[in-house]
Amino acid sequence: MxxxxxxxxxxxxxxxxxxxxxxxxxxxxxxxxxxxxxxxxxxxxxxxxxxxxxxxxxxxxxxxxxxxxxxxxxxxxxxxxxxxxxxxxxxxxxxxxxxxxxxxxxxxxxxxxxxxxxxxxGYEVLPFEDEVIIKVSRGRSQGKGGWSQDRYRRRVHNLIQNKVREIEETLKRADIPFDLEIKEKDQGLERGEFRVYTSREELAGLIKPMKGGDVEIRIRPVERKTFEFVPLKSESAIRERKSIIVGLDPGITVGIAALDLNGEILALYSERNMAVSDIVRFISEVGHPIIVATDVNPAPGLVEKISRSFKAMLFVPRESLKVEEKNELLKNLGISVEDDHQRDALAAAYKAYLRLKPKLDHVEAKLREMGITKKGEEIKALVIQGYNLGEAILKVKEKEKSKEIKTAEVTETSVDVTPYIEKIKELENTINLLEKENQELRAVIEEQRKIIEGLENRLAAYDERIREKIIREKEMEIREKRIEYLEKELREARLIIEKLSKDLVLTKRMHLLELKGTAVPLKVIENLTWKEIEELERSAGIKKEDVLYVVNPSGAGKSIAEHLAEKRIKALISAKTLPNLVYETLKENKIPVLYEDEIEVKRVDDFAIVDRKELEGAIEEKLKRWEEEEKEREVQEFLRLVEEYRLERIKELKKKAEEEH
Structure with a gap:
């Protein structure tokens, strides 16, 4: 292209x-x-x-x-x-x-x-780490205080929280490891900062920066302290490295521990503000990790990233290790550490080693029986990675054979080519001889190509076995997750059944009281609105002498109260204070209004009852109190009229006296 x-x-x-x-x-x-x-x-x-x-x-x-x-x-x-x-x-x-x-x-x-x-x-310049910082924060200044400003601030903090959750879900769906730091405020978030362990190219298209609104999203790749240079085309030789188990404790200060497959400590280190490339470089200098371990469950995003970088297995304990357990592990090793980060990293690595030790001891015993001790560590590493013992031994032998063939080729080439190179420096007529040598080398290359094709076919067969094993493991993982999901649903269903059973028992008791005539059924209205009144009239009807129970009367007006008065209901019981217009309208029509602090209501969903005697007593008391209030009001009105007449009569007498004088 x-x-x-x-x-x-x-x-x-x-x-x-x-x-x-x-x-x-x-x-x-x-x-x-x-x-x-x-x-x-x-x-x-x-x-x-x-x-x-x-x-x-x-x-x-x-x-x-x-x-x-x-x-x-x-x-x-x-x-x-x-x-x-x-x-x-x-x-x-x-x-x-x-x-x-x-x-x-x-x-x-x-x-x-x-x-x-x-x-x-040439060499490509890599100025950035495979890390990206995503900051989610307020986009605009909130200005000065005030009630509306407080409401706006809470809204912005909720928007930030929603955006942080959205980014978190996106990264999880894309299977990209990350760590998240948040600052909570007003039942929302003031800011959120993601440290995503991937390159900005892989993140492109998943998350976009935002500016100019209530919420701002800034995406910034992490710059390297020193630039890395990677060849555009050439391949560098891979040197053999010791297989190791690495324990990692991420954070502001990173702790790193490395053990060999015999449980011996190879490295123990901690440093503040280590970048991913610095961690990878340090581990690479010690050896090749086949296990990357952590002391907490679930594994932090950085540990997952390092594990993937080396294509190593990730070890996560069933439960996060406690401080006492870590100290006990270090006591068994008989070593002191400089800080808690080294302790946590070493405890994680040693815990992983103890989990693998029975398998490693078994492999070592088998190798001693077979008289194979030279490549024991390499065979152990392959067994840990999933090969059985026979496959691991065969793979190591094939690798040794391939090395011997390559060594022989290099030796032969150096012996045959060197004289011609010396002659080229001295004489120009050696070109024909070099062309002949080139043909011989082409024949060797063709022979090597056939050998490589055979080895590739065998590797393909092994890869197919591994692929089938991985598929089986994934299927088992999917089934386990499905079982967990169904168990969760079952627990929730049992809780619902338990609640419904309790409600059913209470409903039966309430119904029994109603049948005995000691209780009066109530017609329940959640919200005192025209819509719910019409629904109640369609389903059960509102008749004379009915008692209504209202949960939330805040939406009612005078017209609704007049409608209920026309229906001549016996009484209205409310969970909350009625609007004044509704209360006065019902009072004028002699329809008692009762509250829950005046009478006990027993309710299950849309079914409610009150004690008959208690209801009759409360209605009688309410009407009596209203009657007394009415009489008192009439007396006060009469006294007011008398006083007005007296004052008016005094004025008239004074006026008449002044006219006579």
Whole structure:
């Protein structure tokens, strides 16, 4: 697929100016002289696959700004190699058959950089860790206080909480490990910060940044302390490393412990603010982890990330280890640690080793019986990874055989080729001899290809077995999760049945009281609205002498009270205070209004009763009290009228007396 490569070189330092040349589909295009910010705009617009240069540090103070500003997916390549191992640009051009014009022309250097990158020459600069920080926080200033401002603040904190939960679910569905820190406020969240253990390229499309609203989402890749350089094309040899069990305690201070397969401590270390790459590098220098262990359940996201990085098995204890248990494990090892982080990491690794020890002892005993001791550690590692003992022994033997074949090939090649290389330096007529040697080597390569194909077929068969085993394990895991889900549903159903049983017993007792005539049934209305009144009239009807029980009367008005008065109900019992208009309307129509503190109501869902004698007594008392209040009101009214008449008569007498004088 055609790719776009932009080659750049420095023309001048003050002001900073660049020569820019692009390579696309075999064609070179000279774009001219660019300032730094114009170069950034050009790269953002074109979104090249590669930006190539001979030395990235020529950017000087602009380097970090340049790296942060280029589009996601654009690689920065230093064609001359990693720092400390760099080759001259013109030597590389000659080595790869690139014609060079004026060596002092910046455009010529930019062109050579682009052509070398197109041939896969150079090292990609990795400025970021495989970690991304996602911060969810308030998007706007809340301003000054006040009741409405407090309500707005609570709303924003709820929005932040919902967005944090949404991101958390997205990462879990994508099976991306992460750690989350939150700050709670107003029954919501003031902010949430995710540390996601993946590259920003893998995160692209899953979570998008947000600005300008009530909630702001900022996504920032974690920058490396020092840049890493990775070859574009070449493969580096993998050196054999010791198989180890690693215990990891993540946090601000990271604790790392490493044991060999005999339980011996190889490394014990802790450091503040270790990046993922630093952790991986430290572990790699000790050995190759086949188990990565933690002391807590569930495993933190960082531990899962490190486990996946090494394709190692993850060990998680059934329950988080207690401090007493950790101290007991360290006591058995007979070692002291510098801090709690080293203790936790070592306890996790040793706990994993103790879990594997019976299997390791069994393998070692079998190997002694078979007289195989040379590659015992490698065989143990394969058994831990899931191979049976026979498969592990066979795999190690095949690996040794393959090494012997490769060693023989290298030896033969070095013996045959060296004289010709020496003769090439002395005489030009040795070309024919080298061509013959080339044919012989091609024959050796063909023979090796056949051997490799045979080994690949055997590996494919082993891979198929492993794949079937993994499928079986996944099916078992799915069944176990299904069983857990059904057990949870069963527990919830039992709780519902238990509640319904209790309600049924209470309902039967209430019904029995009603049949005996000692209780009066109530017609229950949840909300005193026209809609629920109409539903009650359709289902059971509202008749004269009915007693209504209202749970929430807040939505009622005068018209509803008048309607109930027309129905001539016997009484109305309310769980809460009636609106004043409703109360006064019912009072005028001599319909008693009772509250739960005046009479005891026994209720199960839509069925409720009250004691008949208690109801009659409460109604009588309420009507009597209303009657007394009415009489008192009439007396007060009469006295008011008398007083008004007296005052008026006094005024008239005074007026008459004044007229007579």
């Amino acid at each position: 055609p790719i776009l490569i932009v080659g750049i070189d420095i023309i001048s330092e003050e002001p900073k100016r660049f020569a820019v040349v692009s390579w696309f589909n075999g064609k070179i295009i000279k774009h001219g002289e660019f300032t730094f910010y114009r170069l950034l705009r050009f790269i953002r617009a074109k979104k090249p696959d590669i930006v190539a240069m001979d030395n990235i540090h020529e950017l000087g103070e602009y380097l970090r700004k340049f790296i942060r500003a280029i589009p996601q997916g654009t690689k920065i390549v230093q064609v001359t190699g990693r720092p400390g191992e760099q080759k001259p640009l013109w030597s590389l051009a000659k080595e790869h058959g690139i014609r060079v014009g004026d060596k002092f022309n910046p455009y010529e250097e930019a062109k050579v950089c682009a052509l070398l990158a197109a041939k896969g020459v």
